[in-house]
Amino acid sequence: MQTVDEYKGYEIVETGWTTEVRTGFDASEVRPVYVIPGMKERPSSPFLTTVQEARDFIDEELAGREAMREARTATFEASVKVRGAASLGVTIPASASRALGLEVGDRVRVTVEKMARRGAGRKAPARSCALAA
Amino acid sequence: MESRIFRYSCDCGSLAIGSPDCVTLVGNSVGDGTYSLFVTDREDFKAIEEDFVFVTTCRGKAVTVYDYDCEGAEPLCTLSGRFAVYRRKESGDMAVVMWEDWTGRDE
Incomplete structure (x- = not known):
């Protein structure tokens, strides 16, 4: 196992395994197999047989993870209405709840951005919450 | 042994394994x-062993592993020795792991 390249924080490691890759209609060649610790730990199909393939795999995997993260995120504005002993409560709107398929007991990540102070302006101020399930 | x-x-x-x-x-x-077949020795197999389940052992001289399990199969490799066959969990991938290499051993 030998690291041959680093790309976007991931190592590309040569395993010592080889596989035959078809390179033309009647041509093939034996190439080394690479893995990416933390992303593609063990040799499995599709095999990464060049450093460029490994880099492309990292790009696609990161793009896929970002798309997954966005698909699991809802953004909404809300007012803080409930005051606990030392905390405040914000209601997750039904639309966001439905979009994410949230149930009681689910764990979520909430980022809070203060948009306006209470009483400022005629309408009730809102708070923005980004919610990721 | 080259993996x-x-x-x-x-x-x-x-x-298909045999003669x-x-x-x-x-x-x-x-x-x-169509799946992957890993042919290796015990040392290299350690890195991927966690994914696999033991199936059986086999021993003999000039034992051939074929690329297809019906009529018209072609040999992928020929092994002499004692080896184990594993299957990958939830995958059709298989592994043939040489335990004792008899290559070059006298008759």
């Missing part, structure tokens, strides 16, 4: 298709 990854196909859901006169079909537990 190689081959492709094998099956219409009986298995990996021109006698073939055993080792089931992959998944079914028909």
Whole structure:
């Protein structure tokens, strides 16, 4: 196992395994197999047989993870209405709840951005919450 | 021993191992298709062993592993020694792991 390249924080490691890759209609060649610790730990199909393939795999995997993260995120504005002993409560709107398929007991990540102070302006101020399930 | 990854196909859901006169079909537990076959020794197998389940052992001289489990199969590799066959969990991938290499051993 030998690291041959680093790309976007991931190592590309040569395993010592080889596989035959078809390179033309009647041509093939034996190439080394690479893995990416933390992303593609063990040799499995599709095999990464060049450093460029490994880099492309990292790009696609990161793009896929970002798309997954966005698909699991809802953004909404809300007012803080409930005051606990030392905390405040914000209601997750039904639309966001439905979009994410949230149930009681689910764990979520909430980022809070203060948009306006209470009483400022005629309408009730809102708070923005980004919610990721 | 060089660790190689081959492709094998099956219409009986298995990996064919044997000789021109006698073939055993080792089931992959998944079914028909084209999958990967890892041929290696115990040392290199350690890195991927966690994914695999032991199936059977085999021993002999000039034991051939075929690329297909029905008529018209071609040899992928020929092994002499004592080896184990594993299948990958929830995958049709198989592994042939050499335990004792008899290559070069006297008759």
